[in-house]
Amino acid sequence: EIVMTQSPATLSVSPGERATLSCRASQSVSSNLAWYQQKPGQAPRLLIYGASTRATGIPARFSGSGSGTEFTLTISSLQSEDFAVYYCQQYNNWTWTFGQGTKVEIK
């Protein structure tokens, strides 16, 4: 089973600042990596798929990069609505595995 590890667990950022979230896979997942945003009481929302492709309607301030085992989600200038929990997810042989999440909170 591929294990996904996200860091940090919590990221304190001021509005307008850049946020950089990391996700590491225990073995290569190529570019089969997605990022989701989840706010309290809501379903996850797809932000990025294929490691770097923004999903429909996702603002350009969200960007993804990486391949193999190391991935990054960058939020270029945090808006108030961006404070949430972010999950990475890998796809391998029809199964998904999620990271444990990074909470982005207001500094």
Added chain:
Amino acid sequence: EVQLVESGGGLVKPGGSLRLSCAASGFTFSSYSMNWVRQAPGKGLEWVSSISSSSSYIYYADSVKGRFTISRDNAKNSLYLQMNSLRAEDTAVYYCARDLVGGNSGDYWGQGTLVTVSS
């Protein structure tokens, strides 16, 4: 507008059974693979099961294999999850999610239905 609406959650005793449903609308349901993903209270996301568009391919997480059964009825635009031999650790919000074509991820999610396993 794509909509996924889960139902069927509730309180069940350990060892009991429950059947979840996910009603899909706003897209050609029969063309998409579908997934169930769960989230225990205060915890992260856990993939549960996937089913291909024609039900030819079905996969389960090890944690539910042999106890849960995923199925779909394309004529009714519905996805199901039959859950048997339920355990306390199955307590979670269960989401259905549409598989993004070529994207290997969930592009649309329902609002979730809560399953509580407790005596």
